Ligand SMILES: NC(=O)C1=CN([C@@H]2O[C@H](COP(=O)(O)OP(=O)(O)OC[C@H]3O[C@@H](n4cnc5c(N)ncnc54)[C@H](OP(=O)(O)O)[C@@H]3O)[C@@H](O)[C@H]2O)C=CC1
C-alpha cells in the first residue's frame with residue numbers, strides 16, 4: 055500500500071480549478087518555491103491542492119513547505135502504481151503540473167484533457183514522444199481543457215509559441231535550426247580541455263541543467279524530443295525515427311545500469327577531447343545543433359562551427375532557435391536566451407498555469 059494522504063474533496067460547480075503537482079525534484083521543488091513567492095506578491099494563482107512524487111501523494115493542508123518536506127521524506131515504494139493514482143481523483147477544471155520525466159505520467163496527459171483537466175508540463179514525453187500520443191493530446195483539447203507546454207522547449211523561451219503564432223497567421227515554416235539543449239550548451243561553452251568533460255557533466259547535473267538521466271542529454275534524445283515538438287507545431291508530423299541523431303554517448307556508458315552511470319561518465323573524456331582539439335585547431339567551436347527542414351529532413355548532433363556562425367556565440371545554458379519561413383526566408387527570426395535551469399522552467403510552468411486559469415474564468 056503506498057503512502058497516500060487523503061485530501062479535501064473538490065467542491066465542483068463554479069469554483070476555479072486547483073493545482074496538483076507531479077514531481078518534487080529539481081523542477082517541482084522550484085515550482086513550489088515560486089508559487090509561494092508569487093502568492094506572497096499577490097499574484098492570483100489557483101489554490102494548490104496536493105503534490106506527489108513517485109513515493110507519496112501529500113495534501114497541502116496549509117503549509118506547502120511541510121507538504122513538500124513530507125513528500126521528500128517518503129520512503130521508496132515497491133509497487134508499480136504511482137501514489138497519486140490511488141489518491142483523490144482530479145476534477146474538471148483542475149490543473150495538473152507534470153514536473154516528472156515519466157513516460158507513465160505522459161501517457162495520462164490525453165486522458166486528463168479528455169476529462170476536462172488542464173495539463174501543464176515540463177515533461178517532453180507527451181507531445182515530444184510518439185506521434186500517436188502527441189496527436190491524442192491535440193485531439194483531447196477539443197473537449198475544452200488546455201495543454202501548457204511552454205516549458206518543454208527552451209525552458210519557456212517563446213520559440214514554440216512563436217512558431218504556433220506564425221503558422222496561425224498563415225506563415226509556412228521552412229526550417230528551424232538551433233542550439234536546443236541548455237546542458238550541452240553549458241558544457242560546450244565551458245569545455246576548454248583544462249578539466250575532463252565528465253567533471254563538467256557532473257557539475258551540469260548538480261546545477262539542475264541535465265535530465266534526471268544525463269544520457270538523455272548526451273545522446274541527443276532530449277534535443278530530438280524538442281525538435282519533434284517544434285516540427286509538429288510547424289505542421290510537420292514527424293516521428294522520432296525521422297530525425298537522424300548522432301549520440302555523444304559511448305557504448306559502455308549507454309549500456310550502464312542507472313546506478314553505474316556516474317562511474318562510466320569518464321568514457322566521454324577521450325572522444326570529446328579529440329573533437330575539441332580538432333575544432334580548436336580550425337578556429338571552430340563545438341555546438342550541439344538540431345535542425346529540421348521541411349524539404350531536407352531533420353538531424354541532431356555535434357558540429358564544429360566557425361566562430362562567426364550565429365549559433366556559435368552563446369554563453370552558459372543559452373539556447374538559440376533560428377526560424378526560416380515564408381516571412382523570414384533568408385534572414386531568420388532568432389529566439390535566444392537561457393534554455394535550462396529550475397527557476398526559468400518553474401516560471402514557464404506557472405506562466406502557463408496563470409494563462410489557463412485566466413482563460414477559464
Ligand atoms: N532541469 C531543467 O532545466 C528542465 C527540465 N525539464 C523537464 O522537467 C522534468 C523534471 O526534471 P527534474 O526536476 O530535473 O527531474 P528530477 O529527477 O529532479 O525529478 C523528477 C521527479 O519526478 C518524480 N516522478 C517520477 N516518476 C513519477 C511518477 N510516476 N509519478 C509522480 N512522480 C514521479 C520523481 O519522484 P521521486 O522523487 O520519488 O523519484 C521526482 O520527484 C523532466 O521531464 C525534464 O525534462 C524541462 C525543462 C527544463
Ligand SMILES: N[C@@H](CC=O)C(=O)O
Nearest residue numbers: 235236237264265394
Ligand atoms: N536537460 C534539458 C533541460 C531543459 O529541457 C537541457 O539540457 O536543455
